[in-house]
Amino acid sequence: MRYNTLGIHLTNACNLTCGHCITDSSPQARGDLTWPQIESAVRSAAAHVDGVCVTGGEAMLRRDLALRTIGLTRSLGLRSSMVTNGFWARSPHEASAVIGDLVAAGLDKLAVSFDRYHFTPKHRAIRVEMLDALLAAGAQTALELVVQYCGPGDDDAYEIADSAAARHGARFETAAVLPFGRGRNLILRRNVDIAEVPDGACGVVGRPILTPEGDFYTCCGPARGAPQHSPLRLRIASAGEVGDALAAAEVDPIINTIHNTGPKSMLDALSEPVRARVTRNLLDGSMCSLCRAITDDEEAVDEVRARLRGDELRVVAVSALLKSVQIEQQESATCRR
Numbered sequence: 001m002r003y004n005t006l007g008i009h010l011t012n013a014c015n016l017t018c019g020h021c022i023t024d025s026s027p028q029a030r031g032d033l034t035w036p037q038i039e040s041a042v043r044s045a046a047a048h049v050d051g052v053c054v055t056g057g058e059a060m061l062r063r064d065l066a067l068r069t070i071g072l073t074r075s076l077g078l079r080s081s082m083v084t085n086g087f088w089a090r091s092p093h094e095a096s097a098v099i100g101d102l103v104a105a106g107l108d109k110l111a112v113s114f115d116r117y118h119f120t121p122k123h124r125a126i127r128v129e130m131l132d133a134l135l136a137a138g139a140q141t142a143l144e145l146v147v148q149y150c151g152p153g154d155d156d157a158y159e160i161a162d163s164a165a166a167r168h169g170a171r172f173e174t175a176a177v178l179p180f181g182r183g184r185n186l187i188l189r190r191n192v193d194i195a196e197v198p199d200g201a202c203g204v205v206g207r208p209i210l211t212p213e214g215d216f217y218t219c220c221g222p223a224r225g226a227p228q229h230s231p232l233r234l235r236i237a238s239a240g241e242v243g244d245a246l247a248a249a250e251v252d253p254i255i256n257t258i259h260n261t262g263p264k265s266m267l268d269a270l271s272e273p274v275r276a277r278v279t280r281n282l283l284d285g286s287m288c289s290l291c292r293a294i295t296d297d298e299e300a301v302d303e304v305r306a307r308l309r310g311d312e313l314r315v316v317a318v319s320a321l322l323k324s325v326q327i328e329q330q331e332s333a334t335c336r337r
């Protein structure tokens, strides 16, 4: 497996306090990465990723750091992207000025998040105007534009985001609210049926993130806060070690299993009591909830690792057997000649 985008979580602070925020960001939240940490991390990861994404919290609250990170990313020949709530697009003029700075720094892709959690009814009209101003300004440039909606898709924010994206030639992406960060207060459930959890591979496991606390996780968002033993938490003593941590994780059998066949495929490796415990710990029916329930559980991780080691040994044994059969066939063919 190869990692694709390194997330640089510039700050925990945000001007908003969305109810579903997976990073628990708010105006009161504290914690920022420093420039030396960012520079070390980006340079160290450069050989293992194709791009760097500047995110938060609200990345544009640390505008200078954001622009510097984008510039460094470009200078290393990597693709740069940013996720923002677009608060800075207060008028068409301001939107154009900020987007001009981002493009001049080397930004390739700008994603703006917009859903019903991003505004109160009182601020709705303002947020809609900002979204429109941002997308209109971005459409005048070569930036790849994305509108990210998070929610059930049954509200008018979905319609607003979808039609604004279509109007300005932006891609529209949707995601479900997850039971992590403040999202836990919205959708925490009891007695979740394991059958609800979808099969399939995880496409986000290849997007690692460095947080303001200096923690490093294999995926952006849901892995945050994973315990020390978790395979989702990549071990680093400093930001300059993220490249080594990625090299180690690229060959980790559990990370590769999540990437290739998905968290649900790990259930078969669990003994009955551990499987029952994992199922009891599900927060909802999402793939991430199952992934965290397994990887947070030290015994479950040991059982999955043991099974994967067994599979590896079986593959090695079968290959050796096939090779010896081939040699025998070649030898007998040689004898007949």
Ligand code: SF4
Residues within 6 Å of the ligand: 014, 015, 016, 017, 018, 020, 021, 022, 023, 024, 025, 026, 056, 057, 058, 085, 113, 118
């Ligand atoms: S979801 Fe985004 S915009 Fe909302 S509080 Fe969190 S970081 Fe800020």
Ligand code: SF4
Residues within 6 Å of the ligand: 202, 203, 204, 205, 218, 219, 220, 222, 223, 232, 258, 263, 287, 288, 289, 291, 292
């Ligand atoms: S399935 Fe696991 S690795 Fe993938 S995004 Fe969710 S928590 Fe992260």
